[in-house]
Amino acid sequence: RVSSDGKPPKFQPPPKPVIIDRKTEKEESRFLSPEFIPPRGRKDPLKYYIERKDMIQRRKVFNIPEFYVGHVLAVTTANPLASDKCSRFVGICIQRGGTGLGATFVLRNVIEDQGVEICYELYSPRIQAIEVLKLEKRLDEHLMYLRDALPEYSTVDVNMKPVPRMDHEEIPVNKVQVRMKPKPWSKRWERPKYNIKGIKFELPEHKMQAAQKWSQPWLEFDMLREYDTSKIEEKIRKELSEELEK
C-alpha cells in the first residue's frame, strides 16, 4: 500500500469477529411444557419440586413429545376390555389443562358422524405411546368452539400417516377461519372475553357490536392479574436440562 507521508501506515487492528452462537439461540426458543410452570398461589414450593422430579422421571422412561393445541395426535392406551388390550385414538388437541402430574389434554375427532372427545392424562401409566401426526399451531389457546363448528373441521382421518417435518423448521400457524353451525352455540363465542380469532363470524354487524358491550378493556391493565413466569421458566428449564442429561 502507498503511505501518505512516507511514514509506515498506522496499525489497523483486525476487525473483531462477530460470533453467532447457534446453540444458545436454539436454547432460548426451546419449548417448556406448560404443566411444569407452577400456578400462582400459597402452596409450598416443595410440592411442585417433588411433582417435577416425578414428571422428569416419567419422561426419561416414556417419551412425551412437544405439542400444542391444534396438533393432530395419536394416543395408544392400555385397555383391559379391548381385544388387543390396547386402544388407539386419533384426534385434534383442543385443550391442554392442569399443572404437575395431573396435566391433561383433550383430543377431538368425529367418528361415523359422532363427535368424540377424550381427555387423557399426560403422566398416566396406562398410556403406551403418544405420536404427533401433524404439527400445526392455531390462532387460539383452546379450540372448544369446534363443538359448534361444522363437523368437517373436527374430522381427522384415523389411519393418517405422520406428516414429515424437519427439526429446525418453525411450527406453522394455521390461520383457518372456521365456519360455525347456526346459533345457539354452547358458549357465546363472539363475546370479547373468549377472544377467539379462528372463527369466521357470519353474524350481522349489529350483533357483533352488541357483543362488544361485554368487553372489559381494563383487564389488560390490571396489575394484580399479572403473572410473570420468565424467571420461573428459566429456573425450571435449567433444572430440566440438568436432570434429563443425567
Next chain:
Amino acid sequence: MMPIWTKSGEKHAVTLLKVQDCHVLRYVSKEESGGKTAKLLVGGKNVSPFSKPESAHEIFREAGVPRKQKVTTFNVTDDAIIKPGTPLYAAHFRPGQFVDVTAKTIGKGFQGVVKRWGFKGQPASHGQTKTHRRPGAISTNKAAKVYFFLKMPGKMGNFFLTSFGLKVWRINTKLFFFYVNGSVPGHTNCLVKVRDSKLPTYKDCNKNPPFPTFFADGDEELPEDLFDEEIFQFTDPSVTFA
C-alpha cells in the same frame, strides 16, 4: 394434592403432608393427667419466641427446643414413652399403614342453613314470598317445643375434624414428607395432627412399625423414598394388561 397411580392403572388422589421440626416436649404420667394412659406433649413447626411472654416458654426451655407453633397431646402406652427433646421424623410411619388426620376446618363464618347443613330451601318462583333459603318448619305441633339439637344457621367451620383410616402411600426420609390417601381437613399449609388409626379394621395393619419412634442417630439406614407395594413407580415402563 396430587394424583398417584397403582400398578393396575387406577388413579388415587393423595395429599402431601410435611413433618416440620417436630419434637417431644413433655411426658405426663397417668396419675398426673388423670386419664387412662400416659400422655406425651408434642410440638410442631418452629416459630419466633418474641410474640409470647416468658412464662409460655417454660415447656420449650425444659425440652431444649425453640418455641413451637402448635402443641398437641398423644395418649401413649407405658412402653412407648419417649424422652422429651427427641425429634420426630416422617419415617415414624411406614407405607401401607393407616392413619387418622386431625385439623381445624376452614372457617366460613356465619352461614345459613342451606350451606351449613345442606337443607334444600324453597323454590325460586311459583309464589314464594321472601322464602328461598330458609329452614322452614323447626318443630312439630305435638312436641310443643324446639329440640336442643335442631340444625339452625350459625358459625360454620373452624372446628377440629378428623379424617379416619387414610392410607400412607409414600414416605421420604430426606425431605420429611409423606403422601396420605384422600383429602385432609384444613386450608393449605395448616398444621395437622397425624396419629395411628384407631379404627377396628386397621388394628393389625401396622406390621413392624418403628417402635417407639424412628431415631435418626440409630443404626437403621433407610432409602430416601419408601413406597407402598401397589404404587406405580415412574421408573417402571407403562402398565399393560396381559
